[in-house]
Amino acid sequence: MPDRAVADRTVEIPPDAWGRRSAVAPVMPWVFALVVVLLLLGRFVLTPVLTAPALQTWATVFVAICVQALPFLVFGVLLSAAITAFVPPSFWTRALPRHPYVAVPVAGAAGAVLPGCECASVPVASGLMARGVTPAAALAFLLSSPAINPVVVVATAVAFPQQPLMVVSRFCASLAVAVLVGWVWLRFGRSGWLRVPSRPPASGSSWVAFRDAMRHDLLHAGGFLVVGGLTAATLNVVVPRTWLSSVADVPVLSVVVLGLLAVLLSICSEADAFVAASLTAFSPTAKLAFLVVGPMVDLKLIALQAGTFGRSFAIRFVPVTFLLGIVTSIAVGEVLL
């Protein structure tokens, strides 16, 4: 049946597509010009009307999340497309240990070299999987790279000038969670849950493949980033932070609450240390949980992961990561903080 379907497509589609193209091409430039004119006109007509303070505050936070994430997304997509187009699959089989249980910690530690936040790591991990890297190893890289890279380590040190151990704890706990989740996935994960993005070898030059991969990943991941940005901005404006201070003194609950706050706020991993430092009412362990969970699980990341690897992946991967993040933070906090 699938064979026939494919055969039907090849027979039917080309004339249809030619017809569409000739109809579409002359119209599109005019539609485009119209949209641009409407946007410029709308600025004079609508902007004076759309001034409700709540709407403006929401829009500022929403645009800020999108604008702030875009350079990292573009960087991650560039890197991912470069991996797909220019690095041969044989490189990864040689670079990573053959045994998957050993490959997971190696890939997790390799996360320390990619400077970027979580928006960059999803497309890169998907590019790695497409190039034949064991999914569990790519997932360990996905989780560790936004939390333990040099930029984030320095930002954490700046935000906690009096507590150098916070930096050490964050590094150790994040790496531990990444490796544990990778191993759990290796042991219990099924390949059917994860949609590994297969990249068929492109027919054209590698530059064409590079451009196509970039365009696809940017639009796809960007769309899901907007979903996350919409949710995070709404919660940011609607939920008052005063609700938090009431639980700050309860031992385990406060850790879980800050973990959940990290999920809801979806702050970039390069900035979350400053926010954690401002939550002065909470214990260091609770702040550590905020720093460990934030780069691994948050709303925009869940949207990105569900979009890239499939929904059946996200509903299993996200709770496991969150749970291990909380447990590891409590354990590391007990020992180091």
Next chain:
Amino acid sequence: MNRMSQSLILVLLGGAVLRVTVLSTTYVNYVKPGFRPFLIAAGAVVLVLGVVGLVQEWRKPHVTETVPAQGDEDTESGSTHAAAGDHGHHHGHDHSRVSRVAWLLCLPVFAIFLIAPPPLGAFAARSEEAPPPPPALPADAYVPLAADRATSMELGEFIGRAWGDSRHSLAGKKVTLTGFVVRSSKKDRWYVTRMQMSCCAADAIALKVAVLDAERPPDDTWVEVTGTWVAPKTDKIPNGTVAPELAATEVAEIPQPFEPYE
């Protein structure tokens, strides 16, 4: 979504980012000023990607004659999906086909052009909550203030001196604070406020100082307030519960500063 729409969205998105970074300085409402080069680079990459796609698409009628195999890539009609019979499988595989979620990228573009979001103001800082205590600094980090004239300082420094300075360097000294006006539920005061941002507006925290003895200008007016610190009457109230207070001698309205955040 066909290639033409994909390219259009990329052009709009790249254009909007360049609009707030190159053609204006609105980007300081959303991110740190130092972020500008990265934003310009990202916007340029997105724009170029879109323009290249558009140019290719306009040229295509001539190209398809020679490479007809390209033709079946960018159809996304319902009938094709039904014929393929495997809806989810094709999403995200074929590079020329992108799921409809990409249309959402128009939302930030519309927000930038139509709402033109201003910097966070009195609405974001409306809660009566006091600012979080700043990180403790060693006592010698606070240099003594001039006695004969008013010293301009950031709200963060004022709060740090009010709460974290054991030598009370603020006592009796005139200072000038810059911020916007936020009303208070108490009758005798209003707040001069500045948002403190570490990365983007989503992580901004309101720094507030209560202004006493002065008529309240309308919310969101930018002002320079000159006055002296009012030491708390008891030291039983822990830092971070009530905003520090300033007895104002002069309030001057000013235009919004270039960097709205601290």
